[in-house]
Amino acid sequence: MACRSVLSSSPHITNSMAIKEGVLSFAPNPPLLLRLPKAVTFLSFSASTKPPTKSFQVRSVAGTTEAASGFDEMISGTKRKYYMLGGKGGVGKTSCAASLAVKFANNGHPTLVVSTDPAHSLSDSFAQDLTGGALVPVEGPDYPLFALEINPEKFREEFQNAAQKKGGTGVKDFMDGMGLGMIADQLGELKLGELLDSPPPGLDEAIAISKVIQFLESQEYSMFTRIVFDTAPTGHTLRLLSLPDFLDASIGKILKLRQKIASATSAIKSVFGQEETRQNAADKLEKLRERMIKVRELFRDTDSTEFVIVTIPTVMAVSESSRLSASLKKENVPVKRLIVNQILPPSTSDCKFCAMKRKDQMRALDIVQNDPELSSLSMIQAPLVDVEIRGVPALKFLGDIIWK
Amino acid sequence: MACGSVLSSFLHITNSMAIKGVLSFAPNPPLLLRLPKAVTFLSFSASTKSPTKSFQVRSIAGTTEAASGFDEMVSGTKRKYYMLGGKGGVGKTSCAASLAVKFANNGHPTLVVSTDPAHSLSDSFAQDLTGGALVPVEGPDYPLFALEINPEKSREEFRNAAQKNGGTGVKDFMDGMGLGMIADQLGELKLGELLDSPPPGLDEAIAISKVMQFLESQEYSMFTRIVFDTAPTGHTLRLLSLPDFLDASIGKILKLRQKIASATSAIKSVFGQEETRQNAADKLEKLRERMIKVRELFRDTDSTEFVIVTIPTVMAISESSRLSASLKKENVPVKRLIVNQILPPSTSDCKFCAMKRKDQMRALDIVQNDPELSSLLMIQAPLIDVEIRGVPALKFLGDIIWK
Numbered sequence: 001m002a003c004r005s006v007l008s009s010s011p012h013i014t015n016s017m018a019i020k021e022g023v024l025s026f027a028p029n030p031p032l033l034l035r036l037p038k039a040v041t042f043l044s045f046s047a048s049t050k051p052p053t054k055s056f057q058v059r060s061v062a063g064t065t066e067a068a069s070g071f072d073e074m075i076s077g078t079k080r081k082y083y084m085l086g087g088k089g090g091v092g093k094t095s096c097a098a099s100l101a102v103k104f105a106n107n108g109h110p111t112l113v114v115s116t117d118p119a120h121s122l123s124d125s126f127a128q129d130l131t132g133g134a135l136v137p138v139e140g141p142d143y144p145l146f147a148l149e150i151n152p153e154k155f156r157e158e159f160q161n162a163a164q165k166k167g168g169t170g171v172k173d174f175m176d177g178m179g180l181g182m183i184a185d186q187l188g189e190l191k192l193g194e195l196l197d198s199p200p201p202g203l204d205e206a207i208a209i210s211k212v213i214q215f216l217e218s219q220e221y222s223m224f225t226r227i228v229f230d231t232a233p234t235g236h237t238l239r240l241l242s243l244p245d246f247l248d249a250s251i252g253k254i255l256k257l258r259q260k261i262a263s264a265t266s267a268i269k270s271v272f273g274q275e276e277t278r279q280n281a282a283d284k285l286e287k288l289r290e291r292m293i294k295v296r297e298l299f300r301d302t303d304s305t306e307f308v309i310v311t312i313p314t315v316m317a318v319s320e321s322s323r324l325s326a327s328l329k330k331e332n333v334p335v336k337r338l339i340v341n342q343i344l345p346p347s348t349s350d351c352k353f354c355a356m357k358r359k360d361q362m363r364a365l366d367i368v369q370n371d372p373e374l375s376s377l378s379m380i381q382a383p384l385v386d387v388e389i390r391g392v393p394a395l396k397f398l399g400d401i402i403w404k
Numbered sequence: 405m406a407c408g409s410v411l412s413s414f415l416h417i418t419n420s421m422a423i424k425g426v427l428s429f430a431p432n433p434p435l436l437l438r439l440p441k442a443v444t445f446l447s448f449s450a451s452t453k454s455p456t457k458s459f460q461v462r463s464i465a466g467t468t469e470a471a472s473g474f475d476e477m478v479s480g481t482k483r484k485y486y487m488l489g490g491k492g493g494v495g496k497t498s499c500a501a502s503l504a505v506k507f508a509n510n511g512h513p514t515l516v517v518s519t520d521p522a523h524s525l526s527d528s529f530a531q532d533l534t535g536g537a538l539v540p541v542e543g544p545d546y547p548l549f550a551l552e553i554n555p556e557k558s559r560e561e562f563r564n565a566a567q568k569n570g571g572t573g574v575k576d577f578m579d580g581m582g583l584g585m586i587a588d589q590l591g592e593l594k595l596g597e598l599l600d601s602p603p604p605g606l607d608e609a610i611a612i613s614k615v616m617q618f619l620e621s622q623e624y625s626m627f628t629r630i631v632f633d634t635a636p637t638g639h640t641l642r643l644l645s646l647p648d649f650l651d652a653s654i655g656k657i658l659k660l661r662q663k664i665a666s667a668t669s670a671i672k673s674v675f676g677q678e679e680t681r682q683n684a685a686d687k688l689e690k691l692r693e694r695m696i697k698v699r700e701l702f703r704d705t706d707s708t709e710f711v712i713v714t715i716p717t718v719m720a721i722s723e724s725s726r727l728s729a730s731l732k733k734e735n736v737p738v739k740r741l742i743v744n745q746i747l748p749p750s751t752s753d754c755k756f757c758a759m760k761r762k763d764q765m766r767a768l769d770i771v772q773n774d775p776e777l778s779s780l781l782m783i784q785a786p787l788i789d790v791e792i793r794g795v796p797a798l799k800f801l802g803d804i805i806w807k
Contacts, residue, residue, distance in 0.1 A: 088492060088493055089491060089492010089493045089494075090491055090492045090493020090494055090715070090720070091492075091493055094719075121719050121722070121723060124718065124719040124722050124723075125719070312493070314791055315527065315791055315793065316497075316524050316527040316528070316791065316793070317493070319524070319527050320524060320527075344756070345756070347754060347756065351750060351754040351757055352750075353747070353748070353750060353757060354754055354756060354757060356790065360790055360791065387759065387763055388717055388718055388719065388763065390718065390719070
């Protein structure tokens with residue numbers, strides 16, 4: 001099957017070349033088509049978009065209106081761009097994110113694809129073990145492609161290290177200075193520092209994203225010009241967007257508290273000589289806070305960030321996508337594209353089941369067209385493929401269908 | 405064709421009667437005849453892997469089938485909780501809603517709760533269930549209520565419980581030490597506001613504890629079956645770790661308050677603020693106790709069961725295996741696995757369906773051989789050509805899955 005996928009990719013590359021030239025036309029290659037394996041002839045081109053300009057192509061198979069999904073715009077320029085793919089669970093976000101990353105890499109952009117979904121299916125999609133919390137090179141694409149499955153446990157430990165040194169000793173020192181040694185000892189039993197040993201759920205996601213940004217700011221990783229985030233299902237995404245505000249509030253207050261206490265006890269502190277240790281801990285917290293602010297700004301940067309909603313053509317999934325779009329708009333996150341995945345490909349020999357399913361899907365697509373939230377997005381239709389898309393060759397095939 | 409399908413359905417109902425034994429019910433042919441035309445294509449394909457098997461001869465290709473253990477699920481009037489979870493988009497909401505409908509139609513007053521922030525329960529019942537209050541669902545024979553938990557509302561409750569604790573305590577303490585000036589400066593920080601921004605995910609646990617509070621009251625003692633439609637896998641794992649986190653953090657806050665109170669008891673009597681602070685502490689203590697109850701509920705093998713829902717693809721099964729391992733690690737009872745969206749048998753497969761079916765069979769083999777999933781009772785649910793929305797459709801689906 002891998003072999004057949006590779007072969008079937010060829011004509012689509014031709015399409016991509018034509019589109020990139022800006023002519024939006026291509027010459028069909030009959031001899032090449034004739035060599036396509038029998039099984040893949042069933043698959044047919046069904047991607048379409050709703051941009052202002054449309055291009056109609058006459059083909060031997062039933063004519064379908066088609067136009068670029070704006071991939072030219074996505075790959076233009078060497079400035080770093082971030083793409084976050086999100087939506088209802090199980091609609092194919094991971095496959096879409098992985099195929100987009102492969103397509104970026106094959107178009108000359110060193111690319112990093114990151115999974116922030118705690119359920120980690122990126123390894124499954126690439127058919128390669130990407131766990132471990134470090135950058136792993138993906139085998140197959142023409143240009144560098146790295147993947148990162150964020151390990152929550154690892155980042156939680158880092159958070160503990162950054163915060164643990166702060167809580168416990170501050171109060172004790174303060175009260176010692178007031179001659180309340182006995183009370184301070186009692187308070188010490190509480191080990192207040194441990195309050196921060198159990199960070200709230202969801203925090204590790206934002207820290208992980210800020211870590212990715214830290215990664216990319218270093219010279220070692222300056223080569224990446226495209227970063228694709230495979231986000232968690234809808235609910236998680238909405239949580240993720242609200243995290244930076246929460247962290248800014250809580251960490252900010254802790255730092256201010258420290259500052260005021262420090263100024264009040266500066267004289268006493270000099271005697272005990274603990275300035276250095278506490279300063280280091282505070283610096284770490286401050287840096288963490290700054291990174292959170294950067295994450296929040298990144299989410300709303302219309303120039304370098306785009307959130308792509310992925311859905312499937314059912315009433316329930318479209319309803320959920322509409323709610324997601326409304327929430328993202330409320331959070332000022334830029335959204336331009338909507339991928340409707342798992343659409344039955346055209347067929348001349350539908351069985352009763354597929355005929356009924358197709359009718360249902362068309363109805364759902366009509367709902368998208370009329371939805372006030374979703375109708376303003378550029379819609380990309382992706383086909384339902386009869387085998388699972390796993391491994392780089394299959395992802396390349398899928399990417400050439402969706403992103404053009 | 406319509407007539408054929410009706411007859412076929414009749415045969416399957418007969419099988420169901422035989423399987424259920426004492427829990428028999430009379431089929432209602434006139435009702436079947438009124439099924440919409442669109443569903444005539446649907447055919448029966450549910451099967452399970454239980455120790456006892458029952459082979460039924462039928463006019464269509466014979467399929468081994470046995471009860472999915474619904475008798476066990478429906479027996480007894482003691483309250484039971486069912487949590488349905490799994491990878492997103494595999495049909496958890498439809499399975500949860502159909503289970504709730506089936507419970508209600510079998511005489512159990514039932515409550516179905518959605519803890520998924522993406523709330524699709526309203527879509528599944530085709531009825532607006534938002535608002536954060538119990539809403540009666542129209543249609544079933546016995547009482548069925550639904551609740552979509554409103555995170556905003558629950559968050560406000562948490563804020564009210566915690567707000568009175570943080571801000572004034574420090575100020576009072578320092579005033580008592582004659583450090584009025586410093587206390588005023590600290591007051592600017594409004595430390596109480598630290599708890600105005602509760603960590604994400606907290607509202608879910610509070611909502612579940614609120615549901616339990618609901619159910620402990622006399623007003624709602626009638627519910628004997630509660631079905632939770634949980635969020636996708638990642639959320640579920642977070643949910644399971646929340647009670648431990650809350651026990652740690654709230655516990656420490658309460659202990660801190662206790663020690664400070666004892667140290668400043670003399671001063672406090674002068675300012676006469678005992679009552680206000682005590683109330684706030686009581687609320688936090690109750691919240692903490694509820695969290696402990698939630699954690700215990702998750703691990704109670706007698707009254708709680710977590711049902712994993714998946715679809716027959718390699719990726720979904722891999723994720724379900726990881727979920728099962730995590731639940732086992734957390735000592736959450738898991739007995740059943742629903743494999744949803746299986747193509748029904750057909751005599752006229754097109755090329756696409758033939759290929760898809762082959763792929764699905766391969767995935768089912770992986771389930772059989774997976775060390776985590778093979779020990780679970782597997783229920784196969786069919787892929788239906790129309791969306792299951794509304795109580796009649798959910799009843800139909802429930803009769804296929806739960807038997």
